[in-house]
Ligand SMILES: Nc1nc2c(ncn2[C@@H]2O[C@H](COP(=O)(O)OP(=O)(O)OP(=O)(O)O)[C@@H](O)[C@H]2O)c(=O)[nH]1
């Protein structure tokens with residue numbers, strides 16, 4: 035399981051100041067071990083891989099430097115070498131005090147190497163670094179001191195998420211959509227770091243200044259007119275020098291697979307076996323139901339580009355997603371159904387894998403179509419291909435019969451739905467075991483994707499044409 039580099043545990047360092055503020059001579063810095071995190075067990079992975087709730091905190095802004103008016107101070111000179119001509123410390127006039135640095139932001143970014151949200155279950159709160167306090171030696175001031183000098187920036191906390199992550203902010207019972215991350219490298223700023231405080235010049239302490247003759251005359255003139263004058267002491271410098279606090283927000287991350295074709299079918303139909311044959315993926319295959327607990331992705335190794343016609347993007351080979359098996363009542367949460375049906379939302383087309391050696395081939399296909407319809411009727415309007423698998427176990431007559439039965443069900447479903455359910459684009463007889471019909475299946479999937487791309491292009495053109503048209 036890939037772990038995002040940003041999530042590498044940070045080590046907490048105990049403060050090495052005495053309670054009364056004096057610095058200890060010898061370094062007694064203790065490194066506290068990370069408290070034991072609750073580990074996500076392998077058994078629960080399939081329930082947690084696509085959803086996480088995590089609290090993130092951006093860094094506080096650093097406090098600005100406060101210097102007394104008219105004064106300056108000595109700061110270390112880093113060019114100093116023992117025995118050299120350079121002074122050990124240099125005098126810094128107090129006219130331009132250093133500002134505090136801004137706190138670190140929290141940014142989510144799509145990392146193609148990350149394919150789940152499991153790593154977020156181990157860390158409930160993730161915090162960016164606080165901004166450095168205004169200290170010329172640590173370089174936090176920058177532009178105030180010298181034109182063109184870069185301000186020392188606090189590095190953001192960058193969290194890697196998989197493509198297809200929807201980010202919401204939790205507020206009480208409500209959720210606010212912050213964004214959706216789809217393309218590799220895409221970034222989303224979720225919490226802005228607090229602003230650093232300004233470097234300020236503190237008014238000179240001492241006895242109250244006697245007003246000048248001019249001021250006294252002015253005050254007397256105003257009093258003659260009946261206007262009272264009050265001397266106001268400037269106390270704002272204190273607030274100016276403080277950095278603003280960072281934000282703490284609770285995020286809900288929800289991942290939806292981004293694939294071109296989703297594999298659906300009853301458990302044991304041979305979905306994972308077919309994925310292994312069509313791509314370089316190596317999912318677990320076994321002769322018991324629900325072998326697949328989490329979706330597997332694979333990239334088709336041959337054929338034209340996925341969704342060709344999408345000119346903006348460089349053509350990329352189609353991505354196939356093998357989902358866990360569906361059973362009757364999946365749309366209501368039976369088996370693993372509901373948890374994974376939502377992952378079909380971003381798949382352009384479907385591959386129905388049917389076990390042709392089953393005694394009820396037609397009924398198996400009908401059951402899966404029905405579950406899709408009940409979960410989201412729009413799924414039945416998508417282009418799909420049927421793969422009648424395990425043909426090596428059937429005689430030629432049985433194979434023909436199975437194809438006829440499945441086609442009969444597809445026609446019947448289209449009639450009853452009054453044309454809302456699509457007919458399959460192709461019915462291909464295959465065997466993942468012997469490799470029979472795999473080339474035809476590959477061709478049928480490519481043709482289906484080209485058809486989908488063409489339909490998408492046509493609908494976009496139609497949308498553009500109808501936009502400027504008044505009915
Ligand atoms: N004879 C034969 N057996 C097959 C064929 N394809 C798959 N199998 C077997 O069928 C069983 C189930 O295959 P899987 O690929 O795990 O099926 P699945 O649809 O992914 O199953 P779940 O992950 O449980 O939903 C395994 O024992 C495979 O060896 C085939 O074409 N012919």
Ligand SMILES: [Mg+2]
Pocket residue numbers: 305306307317318319325326356358
């Ligand atoms: Mg499987």
